[in-house]
Every structure is written in C-alpha cells, then in structure tokens.
Amino acid sequence: MVHIAASMTSTSRSAIIIGAGPAGLAAAELLAEAGWRVTIHERMPNPARKFLLAGHGGLNLTHSEPLDAFLDRYGAARQHLEPAIRDFTPADLRAWCEGLGIETFIGSSGRVFPKQMKASPLLRAWLARLASLGVQLVSRSHWTGWEGDALTFATPDGQRTEQADAHIFALGGASWPRLGSNGGWREAFAAHGAAIAPLRPANSGFLVNWSSVFREKAAGEPIKRAAFSFGGRTVRGEAVLASYGIEGGAIYALGSRIREAIERTGDATLDIDLSPDLDIDALAGRLTTARKDSTANRLRKAGLSPAAASLIREDVRGAALPADPQELARRIKQVRIRLSAVAGIDRAISTAGGVTWDSLNADYSLKRDPRCFIAGEMLDWEAPTGGYLLQACFATGRAAARGAMAKR
Ligand SMILES: Cc1cc2nc3c(=O)[nH]c(=O)nc-3n(C[C@H](O)[C@H](O)[C@H](O)COP(=O)(O)OP(=O)(O)OC[C@H]3O[C@@H](n4cnc5c(N)ncnc54)[C@H](O)[C@@H]3O)c2cc1C
Structure with a gap:
C-alpha cells in the first residue's frame, strides 16, 4: 500500500517507524503532518492488533482524573513521562478522537472510552487519516537489526535494507506475543548500546494453589464490590477467579507491589474484605437475623454471591465456618489468599521493564545512536489499567516524533 502526498517534495525529511x-x-x-516522508514497517499482516x-x-x-493524580500512576517513571504527557494530555487525547469523528465519554469510574466501546472505528478513521497524509504502511516486514547505520527487514520478498533521517522504534x-509484540528486539538493542530492564508481566494475574473442588466450581466467577489489600494499600473493585489463580482490575492495581514481594520472598498474601460497606458489628447483625438458616443461606442473605461464599470456604480449606455471627463476620471481612507466583507474560x-531511561536523551533518542528514537511500551515504565497505558503510548509516540523533528 503506497500513498505519497502530492504536496511532498524530494527535499522533505524521511522517517522509518517500526511497529504499527x-x-x-x-x-x-x-x-507526516509536518511534511515528513513516513514509512511504517509492521511484522504482522495488519496494524495495531x-x-x-x-x-x-x-x-x-x-x-479524567486531575493531571497531577494521573501522572502519579506512573510511579518512578513519572519524572520521565511527565513532559510528554503534559504535551499531549488526556484532554488532548479526547479532542484528537473527536477530530477523527469518534465521540468519547467518561464512565462512572472516571475512565474514558469511545462511545462505541470498541477500537475498530477509531483505528479505521486513524489509518485513513495517515493514508491521506501520505504515510506508507509496509506489513509483513519484520525488523531484524542493524547493518551499519541501516535497518534490516525480513519480508516475504526477502531481506531489505533501508535507512532514513530518523528511525523510530515502537515495538511494544x-x-x-501472538499479536505481534514479543520482546524479540532485546538482543539487537543491547548490542546497539541500549540497557534493557528485564521484561516482566504487568497488570497480570497471580497463581493460587486452589483446591480442585474450588477450581472447578469458581473459575471464571467475578468477586464484585470487594476491598483488596496488600502491602498497606487497599483497592476497592472487582477481581475474577481463574482456574490458575486470580486476575482483574483490583488485582492489577496492586500488581506491582505484589510482584515485587513475590520476587523478594517467594509469595504474597492478599487480604480480601468481601463486605467492605459494613463493619463487623453491622455484618454480624445481618448474619444473626438469619441465624436459623443454613450457613449458605446466611451468607446469601448477608449479600454475598455464591463465588464469594466459595472463597470463604476455600480460605478455611474444608473446615466448618463459625456459627458465631461475629466470628463469621470477621472471616468474611478478612479472607486471605496466598499468591505463589505471577502468571505468565503471555496473558498479561x-x-x-524495557529500554532504560538512562539509555535515552530527553528527546527519546538513544544516546548511542541519536537518530534512533524509542516510544511506547518498549520503554521502561509501567502503570495500572485505567487508560494510563494507551495515554503514555500516544504521548511518547508523539514525543519521539517531536524529538526527530527538533534534530538538525
Ligand atoms: C487484552 C488487553 C487489553 C488492553 N486494554 C487496554 C485498555 O483498555 N487501555 C489501555 O490503556 N491499555 C490497554 N492495553 C494495553 C495497550 O494495548 C498497550 O499498552 C499498547 O497497545 C502498547 O502500544 P505500543 O504501540 O507501545 O505497542 P504495541 O501495541 O504492542 O505495538 C507494537 C507493534 O510492533 C510490532 N512489532 C514488534 N516487533 C516488530 C519487529 N521486529 N518488526 C516489525 N514490527 C514489529 C508488533 O507487531 C506491534 O504491532 C491492553 C492490552 C491487552 C493485551
């Protein structure tokens, strides 16, 4: 697919971008808006999988939260990402979507979504804009490394060698990995003088050694409106019980702390309050009114879902649940789960991790090769879910482009 804008002259500068x-x-x-000749190489048959x-x-x-709180979500990487995000803020991202004809809305949690709640209309409109700007997209073109200053690509038609005024890497x-970004760039980048922090799963589930009965009964069930605590931090929200362990938004929010604890000590214990809106006395009151019932009924009447009830039983591993309402309330408000490992990166x-900030200049170029810029998730930062990932990818992509434009 080749599109060359009519207004372009042979004197315009050129960029090769790797990763669509x-x-x-x-x-x-x-x-492309600034008049550069832009070619994107993508190893997959289609962009943006x-x-x-x-x-x-x-x-x-x-x-939609205030920008200062938003920036805090990037933890230690805030200082590095802040200029790029201040330059392309969440409000700018929404305005950009509207400019492509995609309306957005703020959900009850403050998160921003396109009204259609999917990516394909936005991607279609975006690719059409890029095509109208003359951007060339070469798919099935797998960047394999450097040959001198030039870039080498494996394509269905054989190996190609190309170079441009700027090389922007956005390899994810x-x-x-089956969607295209597989971390296969590490070796070539290390040989090219970049330091790389080990790639680790983020916003991923954790393994739990569930009993086989529980695994069969509860896998796929959500635990809603609970409070999840680890390492002095509590997150209210939802998690999903999986056959391998536990995953979901509240778990991802605590994920980096849990991951670090597991790396340090080999495991981590997650506390779950399954009834965070009631204190022990109020919950015990509800359990007392229904005292003549079976335990299952008492739990149901106290507002617990069958999955939450199973989780309490799993916590005591087959022992009888206490009949005393205060005791039972205490159990409901402090279910403890031992997390034994981080789930695989394949499903994170x-x-x-990624290319370290020390390897980069402030304009996102590599210190060892200032014509080479890096953007997106291949950089060394992480953030919880909530829109922080895409915002930083958009913002760093634009920052790398600005870096290239500023170079003489
Ligand atoms: C299930 C799921 C749900 C998500 N939901 C959200 C969400 O709602 N909000 C949010 O903020 N984030 C979300 N994310 C995260 C978000 O999608 C990523 O952070 C984002 O796509 C990263 O963008 P990127 O451009 O850096 O890399 P990628 O999107 O991974 O793109 C990198 C591209 O580079 C290509 N590539 C890699 N190596 C080569 C090579 N050697 N040669 C040529 N091309 C190459 C890849 O094929 C790929 O197309 C989600 C992720 C997943 C997996």
Whole structure:
C-alpha cells in the first residue's frame, strides 16, 4: 500500500517507524503532518492488533482524573513521562478522537472510552487519516537489526535494507506475543548500546494453589464490590477467579507491589474484605437475623454471591465456618489468599521493564545512536489499567516524533 502526498517534495525529511501499534501510529501522524516522508514497517499482516484487542474490553483510552493524580500512576517513571504527557494530555487525547469523528465519554469510574466501546472505528478513521497524509504502511516486514547505520527487514520478498533521517522504534512489550509484540528486539538493542530492564508481566494475574473442588466450581466467577489489600494499600473493585489463580482490575492495581514481594520472598498474601460497606458489628447483625438458616443461606442473605461464599470456604480449606455471627463476620471481612507466583507474560495486559531511561536523551533518542528514537511500551515504565497505558503510548509516540523533528 503506497500513498505519497502530492504536496511532498524530494527535499522533505524521511522517517522509518517500526511497529504499527498506537505509539508508532502516533509518531507517524505528527511527522507526516509536518511534511515528513513516513514509512511504517509492521511484522504482522495488519496494524495495531493489540489495540484492537484492547477494544474488546471497551477500549479504555485514558482517565479524567486531575493531571497531577494521573501522572502519579506512573510511579518512578513519572519524572520521565511527565513532559510528554503534559504535551499531549488526556484532554488532548479526547479532542484528537473527536477530530477523527469518534465521540468519547467518561464512565462512572472516571475512565474514558469511545462511545462505541470498541477500537475498530477509531483505528479505521486513524489509518485513513495517515493514508491521506501520505504515510506508507509496509506489513509483513519484520525488523531484524542493524547493518551499519541501516535497518534490516525480513519480508516475504526477502531481506531489505533501508535507512532514513530518523528511525523510530515502537515495538511494544512482550505480552500477548501472538499479536505481534514479543520482546524479540532485546538482543539487537543491547548490542546497539541500549540497557534493557528485564521484561516482566504487568497488570497480570497471580497463581493460587486452589483446591480442585474450588477450581472447578469458581473459575471464571467475578468477586464484585470487594476491598483488596496488600502491602498497606487497599483497592476497592472487582477481581475474577481463574482456574490458575486470580486476575482483574483490583488485582492489577496492586500488581506491582505484589510482584515485587513475590520476587523478594517467594509469595504474597492478599487480604480480601468481601463486605467492605459494613463493619463487623453491622455484618454480624445481618448474619444473626438469619441465624436459623443454613450457613449458605446466611451468607446469601448477608449479600454475598455464591463465588464469594466459595472463597470463604476455600480460605478455611474444608473446615466448618463459625456459627458465631461475629466470628463469621470477621472471616468474611478478612479472607486471605496466598499468591505463589505471577502468571505468565503471555496473558498479561502489559509489560514492565524495557529500554532504560538512562539509555535515552530527553528527546527519546538513544544516546548511542541519536537518530534512533524509542516510544511506547518498549520503554521502561509501567502503570495500572485505567487508560494510563494507551495515554503514555500516544504521548511518547508523539514525543519521539517531536524529538526527530527538533534534530538538525
Ligand atoms: C487484552 C488487553 C487489553 C488492553 N486494554 C487496554 C485498555 O483498555 N487501555 C489501555 O490503556 N491499555 C490497554 N492495553 C494495553 C495497550 O494495548 C498497550 O499498552 C499498547 O497497545 C502498547 O502500544 P505500543 O504501540 O507501545 O505497542 P504495541 O501495541 O504492542 O505495538 C507494537 C507493534 O510492533 C510490532 N512489532 C514488534 N516487533 C516488530 C519487529 N521486529 N518488526 C516489525 N514490527 C514489529 C508488533 O507487531 C506491534 O504491532 C491492553 C492490552 C491487552 C493485551
């Protein structure tokens, strides 16, 4: 597919962008708008596969909370990402969507979604804009490394070698490798002088050694409106019981702390309050009124779902639940689960680690090769779900493009 804008002259500068995810496409747009000749190389047959998958969950584009609180979600990477995000804020991202004809809305949690709750209309409109700007997208073109200053690509027609005024890498992390980003870039980048923090699963589930009865009964069931606590932090929300363990929004929010504890000590204990709106006395009151009932009925009448009830039973591993309402209330408000390991990166929402900030100049170029820029999830940052991932990918893609434009 080749589109060359009529207004372009042979003197315009050129960029090769590798990776057609949100970071690469965002970089391409800015450069093409500035009159650059832009070619995107993508190893998959189609662009932005992970972005489309994110659309299955509604496509949480960004978050509407105040910018300072928003920036705090990036933890230690805040200082590095802040200039890029202040330059392309969550409000800018919403305005950009509207500019593509995609209306957005703020959900009850403050998260921002496209009204259609999917990614394909937005991606279609975006690709059409890029095509109208003359951006060339070469699919099935797998970047394999450097040959001198030039980039090498494996394509169905054989190996190609290309170079441009700027090379922007937006190759993603290593989660969901079948969608294209598989972390296969690490070796070539290390040899090219970049330091790389190990890629680890982020926003991923954790393994729990459930009993086989529980695993069969509860896998796939949500635990809703609970409070999940670990390491002094409590998150209210939802988790999903999986056959391998536990996953979902509240777990992801505590994920980096849990992951670090497991790396340090080999396991971590998660506390769950299954009835966070009632204190022990109020909950015990509800359990008392229904005292003549079976325990299952008492739990149901106290507002607990069958999955929550199973979780309490799993916590006591087959022992009888206490008949005393105060005791039972205490159990409901402090279910403890031992998490034994982080689930595999294959199914994680995102990746921690990547090219370190020390390897980069402030304009997102590599210190060892200032013509080479890096953006998106292949950089060393992580954030919880809530729209923070896509916002940083868009913002760093644009920041890398600005870096390239500023170079003489
Ligand atoms: C199930 C799921 C749901 C998600 N939901 C959300 C959400 O709602 N909100 C949110 O903020 N984030 C969400 N995310 C995360 C978000 O999708 C990613 O953070 C984002 O796509 C990363 O963008 P990127 O451009 O850095 O990399 P990617 O989107 O991974 O794109 C990188 C591209 O580079 C290509 N590539 C890799 N290596 C090569 C190579 N050697 N040569 C050529 N091309 C190459 C890949 O094929 C890929 O197309 C979700 C992720 C998953 C898995």
